[in-house]
Amino acid sequence: MTGEVTLLGIRHHGPGSARAVGAALTELRPDAVLVEGPPEADPIVGLAGTAGMEPPVALLVHAADDPARAAFWPFAAWSPEWVAIRHALDAGVPVRFADLPAGAGFALDKETDEASVDEPSGDDPIARLAAAAGRTDSEAWWEDVVEHRGAEADPLARFAAIAEAMTAVRDDRVGTPGSPGAAPTGPAGRRERLREAHMRQRLRAARRAGHRRIAVVCGAWHVPALAAVDAPGAARVDRELLAGLPRGPRTAAAWVPWTNRRLTQRSGYGAGVQAPGWYQHLFETEPERVLPGWLARAAALLRAADHPVPPAQLIDAVRTAEALAALRGRPGPGLAETMDAVLSVLCQGSEVALALVRERLVVGEAVGRVPAASPVVxxxxxxxxxxxxxxxxxxxxxxxxxxxxxxxxxxxxxxxxxxxxxxxxxxxxxxxxxxxxxxxxxxxxxxxxxxxxxxxxxxxxxxxxxGTTVERAATARAAALAAEAGRLAELTDLAERCLAAQLPGALPAVLRALAERAALDTDVAHLAEALPALARALRYGDVRGTDRGALADVARSLADRLCLGLAPACTGLAADGAAAMRDRLEAAHPAIGLLAREGGAALAERWAAALDGLSLSGAVPGLLRGRAVRLLLDDGRIGSAQALLRLRPALSRAAVPADAAGWLEGFLAGGGALLLHDPRLLALLDDWLAGLPEPAFTDLLPLLRRAFAGLEPAVRRGIGERIAAGPVPGGRAGRAGTAEELDEARADAALPTVLRLLGRPAA
Structure with missing residues (x-):
């Protein structure tokens, strides 16, 4: 305490600290309140007390000419800073932010990769205090001594104790008690010294404005530095230090809605609160009602999810949590003990039920609101x-x-x-x-x-x-994306998105860029990648009533060029290239089907002819030939007899085994039910597999496994049952004989070996 100034050291987002700040301000009745935060937000701080403002919310400060350079200061109802702001507004006294300007922080960000703006680098004062108290869990220790602590007769005693503890930690660390420049070295230390110098300057400005009872709410770590505001030479040192502050960009500030879920993420000012819903409960509930009230809420939630929770279990859960706290040396149950009791008693060991409680209660689903008067773009x-x-x-x-x-x-x-x-x-x-x-x-x-x-x-x-409206901004952005697009597929995707968004103003620029790029691009792979988005775009246009004429012309032109160049582009491809082309082929096939249904019957014929030529070309990898045959079969362009005629040479003894396996993979990719419906296909496949030499079969096993792994489980099971039942009708094994036509001479030759394997003496 320094006479006219009262320093209230807190932990950001602490419900116990928030209650203590409220009690202390009620006792002090200050005529001005300073809060750690960005001074750029001073003009809009009054909105925190208006109707329509519901935390969690955040202050957003961004560079006016580069909005992506932005920082957040989130506040919950149980944030001490929020309590201080609301107290000042309700009391009609000025409230100002006292931290380093955000613009200066943006300039400092260019000089350092510093990740934290809150605590000094490489040191955790709470951990040091907890260790001095004989505790290894600093979070649990702070919860016990501050956040779970009830009301006190002297509201200021807690802050005096915090100031004393932080002074001891800082003096022990830097060896310069109360020095304005006492801070670690390096980029993090420089930023911290600048922040604390600016806070002291803001405090002096409040005095010069005539305020005589000033309350300052700041992070506990900064209390010793701010207490040195009247140290000899401190004002001169602060002026000299801030004279070297880099000039930041022009900034703008606004209130934005925040969420409990976002409070759990380490981003912004003092974020990273893992249990915002629990903290809200602590803030709103009297200490003696915290545990039973929380368990009652958990029970109601579980019952609503059809998880039975008898009333007697609530009593057992309270006793369990209290017993766990006693065993762990804590003055009362914290969140860990409470949730352990929820898991073991209310959830009966179910992690699924516990996850529901964590999601809905521990974190919570609160979304803040800001008033309509809040400045926005x-x-x-x-x-x-x-x-x-x-x-x-x-x-x-x-x-x-x-x-x-x-x-x-x-x-x-x-x-x-x-x-x-x-x-x-x-x-x-x-x-x-x-x-x-x-x-x-x-x-x-x-x-x-x-x-x-x-x-x-x-x-x-x-x-x-x-732009000033969503439609104008999206139109301008789409035109810019069209000018920047580097690949044909990017432009066709953009055209689809413009039609889906109904942006007629953007389509001329997009279609002009698309036509120019399509006329110059001769790569069949690019054409195949681009076509599906165009076909979908035409379908969107049909649903949304947009003009599709120019787009349809470009789509048909791409499709025609794809038909002409398909076979040459598929010739001589290696395994990876064939797999990539197979994916493009599968995407382009339904797209051409859509275009054909839109009035391109001749296109469908040209595409079928291209697939037919592909399936018959010996220079095309088997994967693509087999896929082309299956697409023709599924479209009814060929029958099963024709498919069998093309399958037979692909699986002949003259075929390269790896190429034959690829043909089979491409053919079966459309589903394997036809192997059950047409026994001739299954018989041919069975004969090919049975005739493979052992080394070739071993080498092809991964390829075969991949080909059959894509089949439906019921189909795989049906094929297995059909094979296990005996020789496949129509196959060579089926024609060679049955059990009644056993070759006894061949069986007798194998008999001695079989007897040895069975451990039986030879006959």
Whole structure:
């Protein structure tokens, strides 16, 4: 304590510290409050007390000309800084942030890769204090002595004890008690010295403004340094130190919603809280009711999930948690003891049930809100307007959204989500397409996985230079992506995305770039990669009523060139190249089918002819020949008899075994049920395998295993049963004889060896 100034040293995001700060401020009745945080947020700090502001929230400060350079200061209801801000606003006294400006921090970031802005590098003062108390778990020790501690007769006594402890730790570490410059060396030390010098300067400014009862809420580590504000020469040292502060960029600040889940991640100011839901419970609940209240909430949650929890188990769980705390030398049950009791008693050892409690209660699903008056970029305002009109509420938990594009509301939701993805705002990610869409019979349904992440606010700010509305920004961004695209497939994918997002203003630039690139690209692999996205785009255009003429012309041109160049591009490929081309072939085949259904019957004939030529070319790897035969068979272009005629030479004794195995893999990739329906195919395959020399069979075994591993389990089982039942009808083994036509001479020759293996004397 320094007379006019009261230093309240806290741990960021600590519920016990938050309660103590509230009690201390009520006792002190300060006429000004300083809080550790970015001074750029002073103009908007008053919004914390307005209607519509619900924590968790965060202060976002970003560089005005480079929004990606940003930093967050998150606050929960149980954050001591938030309690201090609300107390000052409710009392009508000024509240200001006192830390180093965020802009200066951005400039320092260019000079160092320093990861933390909170604690000094290489030292954990809480761990040192815990060790002095004979405890190895610093987190549990701090919880016991601060966060779980109840109210005290003297609200300031706790902060006096914290200041004394931190002074001892800092003096022992740097050997310069109370010195303004006492801090570790190196980049982290320089940043810390600058921060503390700026805090002292802000404290002096509050005095000059006429305030006489000033309360400062800051990290406990900084208390000894701030207590030296009146040390001889301290003001001169601080001025000289801050004179070397690098000039930072112009910045802007805003409040943004935060989430409990995001509080658990180590990012921003003092984040990394692993149990925000538990801390909320500690903050809101009287100490004697913490344990039973938490267990009652856990029991209600488990019962709602159809996990039985009899009332008697609550009593057993309380006793278990208290017994565990006593055995571990703790004054009362903490989260570890409480959750151990939940697992063993309420969940009856079920980790699945425990995971539900952790997800819903320990972490929690809270999502904050900010008032409409909070400053935001125009793009954010348009997004807020659209999300309200489309009834899309940002939520922290992941959920699935099914859309029917024939409905106006769902079509609008789809447009918004697709446009945001073009801007890099991943509010939603497309889930797997429905079966009908995959089959090409309809694209009027979409499924999305939605989750609003707080970082999305930064991405919206970063996208703001592209336009003031979501549609204008997405249109401008798509045009820029078209100019930057390096590959044909990137442009076709972009065209598909523009149609899905219904951006008619972007299509001319995208289609112009696409036509130019398609006319110059002669690589068949590139054409095959690009075609599927174009075909899907045409289907989207049909559903959404957009003009598809120019896009259809480009798609048909690519398809024609693919038909002409397919066989030469597949000639002489090595194994890896053949596998890659097989994947492209499989993607292009349904795409050409879609184009044919859109009025390209002649295209379907040309594609079938290309596949037929591919299947008959001896210079093409067996993998591709076999795949081409199967595609023709599945499309009804050839019958099983013709497929058998092409399979027979591929599996003949003259064929190279590895090439034959590749042919088989490509042929079976479409499913193996035809081996059961057509015994001639199975018989031919059986004969080929039976006739392989032992070394060749051993070498081909991995290839064969891969070919058959892709078949449906029921098909594999059926083939096995068919083979185990005896010689396959139609095969050479089936024609050679049965059990009644046993070759006794050959059997007699093997008899001595069989008897020796059985340990029986020879006859």
């Amino acid at each position: 125009p793009l954010q305002r348009d997004l807020d307007r659209l999300s309200r009109s489309l009834r899309l509420k940002p939520q922290a938990e992941q959920r699935e959204l099914a859309l029917d594009l024939r409905r106006e509301l769902d079509a609008g939701r789809s447009r918004l989500l697709h446009r945001l993805r073009l801007l890099g705002v991943e509010w939603g990610r497309p889930a797997a397409r429905c079966a009908t869409a995959q089959a090409g019979s309809g694209t009027f349904r979409e499924r999305w996985q939605l989750r609003w992440e707080p970082e999305s606010a930064v991405r919206v700010v970063a996208a703001a230079p592209w």
